Amino acid sequence: MTDWKELESKYYMHTFERVPVVLVRGQGTRVWDENGCQYLDLVAGWAVNSLGHCHPVVVKAVREQVGMLIQASNQFYTIPQLQLAELLVKSSGLNRVFLCNSGAEANEGAAKLARRYGERNLGGAYKIITALGSFHGRTLAMVAATGQAKHQQPYVPLPDGFVNVTYDNIKAIQQATTKETCAVMVEPLQGEGGVNVPADDYLKEVRAWCDEKGILMILDEVQTGIGRLGSLFACQQACVVPDVMTLAKGLASGIPIGAILATEKAAVFQPGEHGSTFGGNPVACAAAYATVKYIVDNNLPDKVAIVGKHFADGLESLRSKYPFVRQIRGRGLLLAMEFDREIAQLVLDACLKEGLLVNRVKPAVLRFMPPLIITPGEVDEALTILDKVLAGMNQ
Ligand code: PLP
16 A cells, blocks of 8 residues: 555655645545544634535536636636626625635735735835734745744745734734835634634724725635634624635635635726736636535525534533633634643644544644534534543543
């Protein structure tokens, strides 16, 4: 039998700390490894497989589209792209869409859009305020936007124009705003940064400040959007409409795609000022259209809110049982368990042995981001395994 891990260590760039499992198949909330072992998946491709693995509506949409037209370039009109654009506009309250291939690319495009806006409307203002602890992607500019030293330090000097300030602190944004500021970009809840939930009024305060200063509010909903927090977009829970919103991850339930959504006022790109070869390609768009339509038609965000509460309650019970569990936090189906010591990897390894996939987002923090279709029964199954594993940590 081929040793795939050996192949990885020999041929792949060593950029990932892999969990020692070779996954070969997925269905719903389950995945199987090369030895036929089954796992309940609370990672979901890093919050990507929103409808679970190989959902029939996504498989059907992709199959039909690859048999019809795979790629055409944006020199031409293609139907899935325009169907998706209409669906995203109608369900978000924003006015225009640009489609790309990933979260980083969506944010990079949003930053470029903000610079064009600044050039046109704000006397050349180009600086974007972002938050410490944020995560906006791996391109050089998005590393500068991402307020985490571990992502920035290896790549200095970083591109100019990003100011990282304390998250969940409107004063920090206000103090950092100058005549050179064209936008503020934040996540509604910091996922990669450790599932950090801001105060209820934070987004409203950011919105009000951006309005007061005439600068753009960019919301990075790459991880929080498409139902994950219990509403189609997280900003809806805060009753805030940003000027620009970025999406990726769960948008096509596993097929790579990213999107920039903007209001008419903010959508200032002129022909030739931005573009993409693969962005908005028919296959990714067909998958995304099928995913978003299924989520909307089946009212999945409401179900996420219910099953997410059930999950959070169960995690809270574990917290009261195990004193070394310091905090449960998150919203919808983006939840975290923080320990009072750095045992997240140990817990992850033990969960793996019990057939449960979880994510270590920080040395002392586990993150749970299952498919949005997870049932209360499957959540109970995960909780039972976590209970057993945490009991083992107690000894
Ligand atoms: N923005 C947020 C909020 C993310 O969580 C991520 C990825 O984790 C990104 C952007 C980058 O997305 P991608 O990995 O698709 O480039």
